[in-house]
Amino acid sequence: QVQLKESGPGLVQPSQTLSLTCTVSGFSLTSYNVHWVRQPPGKGLEWMGRMRYNGDTSYNSALKSRLSISRDTSKNQVFLKMNSLQTDDTGTYYCTRGLGEDYWGQGVMVTVSS
Amino acid sequence: EIVLTQSPTTMAASPGEKVTLTCLASSSVNYMYWYQQKSSASPKLLIYYTSSLASGVPDRFSGSGSGTSYSLTISSMEAEDAAIYYCLQLTSTPYTFGAGTKLELK
Numbered sequence: 001q002v003q004l005k006e007s008g009p010g011l012v013q014p015s016q017t018l019s020l021t022c023t024v025s026g027f028s029l030t031s032y033n034v035h036w037v038r039q040p041p042g043k044g045l046e047w048m049g050r051m052r053y054n055g056d057t058s059y060n061s062a063l064k065s066r067l068s069i070s071r072d073t074s075k076n077q078v079f080l081k082m083n084s085l086q087t088d089d090t091g092t093y094y095c096t097r098g099l100g101e102d103y104w105g106q107g108v109m110v111t112v113s114s
Numbered sequence: 115e116i117v118l119t120q121s122p123t124t125m126a127a128s129p130g131e132k133v134t135l136t137c138l139a140s141s142s143v144n145y146m147y148w149y150q151q152k153s154s155a156s157p158k159l160l161i162y163y164t165s166s167l168a169s170g171v172p173d174r175f176s177g178s179g180s181g182t183s184y185s186l187t188i189s190s191m192e193a194e195d196a197a198i199y200y201c202l203q204l205t206s207t208p209y210t211f212g213a214g215t216k217l218e219l220k
Contacts, residue, residue: 035209045149045157045200047209060208061115094156100147100204102159102168 002026004034004095004105011111012085018110022078022095029053029071034078035099036069039107040091047099051078085112116141118201120212126220127195133188135215137179137201146184147202148177150195151214157200161186193219 008020022034029051036048049059051069059067068081078095090112097103117140127133137146145164149157159168161177164184174189188195196219201212 044213045202045211047211058207062208092154099202099209100159100162104156107154107156 002097002103004097004103006093006095006105006108008093008108008110010109011113012089013114014086014112016085017081017083018085018089018112020080020093020095020108020110022080022105024076024078024095024097027097029073029076029078033098034071035096036078036080037094037096037099038089038091039094040088043091048080048093050099087112115208116143116203116206116210118203118210118212120199120201120215122215123213124216124218126218127188127191128220129191129193131191131220133191133195133217135186135199135217137184137186137212139182139184139203141206142181143184143203143205145204146177146179147204148175148186149200149202149211150197151200152197160199191219195219 003025005023012018033052035050039045049069057069066083071078092107092109094107095105119138121136148161150160151157160171165177176187198214198216200214
């Protein structure tokens with residue numbers, strides 16, 4: 001069955017870089033898009049960006065200068081890197097298959113704090 | 115960027131009551147999607163392509179709308195429907211969510 005699982009550090013220091021991994025199973029990264037969505041504590045959802053099935057990427061313009069999404073199809077993994085982290089980057093980060101479908105990871109909580 | 119405005123922000127409904135949530139888009143969108151989120155769980159898809167019911171979703175949920183105005187209706191409120199509901203547009207990037215409607219049980 002389709003599964004996605006996020007992994008990464010729970011705590012990141014301000015100004016540092018966040019690195020997250022989304023490991024997928026049950027489908028091929030060369031057939032489906034994978035998106036990253038985040039949610040600050042007690043707040044709403046924000047689309048961050050997308051890795052398309054063909055390797056192209058799209059980013060939320062609000063984050064574009066700090067964000068990079070890449071993949072390793074041989075490992076069924078999609079990666080998110082975001083630099084210059086600040087406290088308002090604290091939140092739960094999700095990866096999803098094809099936003100508009102119903103396949104989400106469980107999310108990973110990231111706290112930006114010194 | 116297409117801004118989605120959801121209303122009301124918060125509401126309470128009694129068991130059996132009909133509930134209608136609204137999502138207004140700042141520009142016309144092709145379709146609207148609706149998600150339900152409980153506590154700290156991942157969002158769950160309820161409605162796709164404006165009015166199609168996602169797999170396993172009770173048929174008391176329905177969606178409608180076009181252009182810039184969309185709605186999610188619960189025909190008869192149940193306790194398990196207490197949650198936050200988000201609309202989502204995928205017409206143009208950046209894809210955007212509404213700020214959510216918190217639905218409570220009265």
